[in-house]
Amino acid sequence: MTTHPIAPSPAAERAAALDAADPLARFHDRFVQHPDVVSYLDGNSLGRPLAATRDRLSRLLDEAWAGRLIRSWDEAWMDEPTHLGDMIGRVAIGAAPGQTVVADSTSVLLYKLVRAALDARPGRGEIVADTENFPTDRFILEGIAAETGRSIRWIEPDPAAGVTVDDVRAAAGPGTALVLLSHVAFKSGYIADMAAITAVAHEAGALVLWDLCHSVGSIDVRLDEAGADLAVGCTYKYLNGGPGSPAFAYVAERLHGAVRQPIQGWLGTADPFAMTEAYAPSPGIRQLISGTPPIVGMQPMQDMLALIEEAGDPDGGESGIAAIRRKSLALTDFVIDYADEHLACFGVRVISPRDPAVRGSHVTLEHPDFQRLTAELWERGVIPDFRPPQGMRIGLSPLSTSFAEVALGLDLLAELLERGTAAADA
Numbered sequence: 001m002t003t004h005p006i007a008p009s010p011a012a013e014r015a016a017a018l019d020a021a022d023p024l025a026r027f028h029d030r031f032v033q034h035p036d037v038v039s040y041l042d043g044n045s046l047g048r049p050l051a052a053t054r055d056r057l058s059r060l061l062d063e064a065w066a067g068r069l070i071r072s073w074d075e076a077w078m079d080e081p082t083h084l085g086d087m088i089g090r091v092a093i094g095a096a097p098g099q100t101v102v103a104d105s106t107s108v109l110l111y112k113l114v115r116a117a118l119d120a121r122p123g124r125g126e127i128v129a130d131t132e133n134f135p136t137d138r139f140i141l142e143g144i145a146a147e148t149g150r151s152i153r154w155i156e157p158d159p160a161a162g163v164t165v166d167d168v169r170a171a172a173g174p175g176t177a178l179v180l181l182s183h184v185a186f187k188s189g190y191i192a193d194m195a196a197i198t199a200v201a202h203e204a205g206a207l208v209l210w211d212l213c214h215s216v217g218s219i220d221v222r223l224d225e226a227g228a229d230l231a232v233g234c235t236y237k238y239l240n241g242g243p244g245s246p247a248f249a250y251v252a253e254r255l256h257g258a259v260r261q262p263i264q265g266w267l268g269t270a271d272p273f274a275m276t277e278a279y280a281p282s283p284g285i286r287q288l289i290s291g292t293p294p295i296v297g298m299q300p301m302q303d304m305l306a307l308i309e310e311a312g313d314p315d316g317g318e319s320g321i322a323a324i325r326r327k328s329l330a331l332t333d334f335v336i337d338y339a340d341e342h343l344a345c346f347g348v349r350v351i352s353p354r355d356p357a358v359r360g361s362h363v364t365l366e367h368p369d370f371q372r373l374t375a376e377l378w379e380r381g382v383i384p385d386f387r388p389p390q391g392m393r394i395g396l397s398p399l400s401t402s403f404a405e406v407a408l409g410l411d412l413l414a415e416l417l418e419r420g421t422a423a424a425d426a
């Protein structure tokens, strides 16, 4: 690789000092490093693998699978979806045990929970959602609206920010069954005010379903404290579960028994091996399960959850996720400062919130050439992602991203922009 400049850039020097002072820097080398990857800036889309996951996967194959075979269902696997759910609850989303389960994809869990929420609010014909939400969230809702004869009231938030409490207050009313929102907006990175929005929706008598895909593992989410009803989230982003790892769903305990999911399968029943004639849903969170859990896909995230926990103060002062949030803000500050100092002169604009209180763990920059430049960066081992029409997302996964690699990636971006400007001037 010849991407290192001859002399360290000012940004690289600042990055080296930040890495040296970073208490979480020691975790960087726990992730599998690959010589082709110079700077990974997309941990918000697919987290890097941990070296520990190799051992975990071969243990699964050699011991639990090859040795214990079908006995492993009784010995461990049957409870894995709820054990893992409790771990996610404890480590990352502020949920007491018994309310979180791992199953299916985010899209399928969204379907199950939206349908369950609508059935729990009979006589209410409207769903509140926003036009800036991730496509699958909008598509699932549109499908359910058509299927059940509900209508959707669309909030159109400022694309550089996100849905506000006032937006929800104006949209939700006596006809609202459900409000579906992302906690962190996938484009701008804006953090919605979970507690205040949930309270406003409850005043209207509606339930709220939070999509945590871009917050779980990077932000100190407090579902129980916020009075949340329902939530879903990905595990292959900041929880490093690997491509296609299953998602999780949260249902607040007070709603157990009051919501019933629509895909009633044998493994969501109270006693699957009774092989009963009629479906009797499990009284707890298990009910969300439909079929056989994807045990293989549930392995890698366990190493990341353990790492998040390890990142905390061993004396119990600060949780791992709080320490991660602190580094996330230092990383996004670094990117915004860099953009102001070295990229604004080429016409690059920062789209993400400048206020750290409402900024998630990625920074979106905009420039008309970003589609082409993202492809050039990928060829050189610098990997952000592109979101149309002209957004480049710089995703910062605090335990695997060093300030040095961020500086390296941004220096290359600045170099490509400068070359483009020079070519245009020639």
Ligand SMILES: *Cc1c(COP(=O)(O)O)cnc(C)c1O
Pocket: 105, 106, 107, 108, 134, 136, 137, 182, 186, 211, 213, 214, 234, 247
């Ligand atoms: C990544 C993401 C998804 C992905 O859903 P899948 O079913 O896992 O493909 C859904 N919603 C949001 C907000 C996301 O960021």
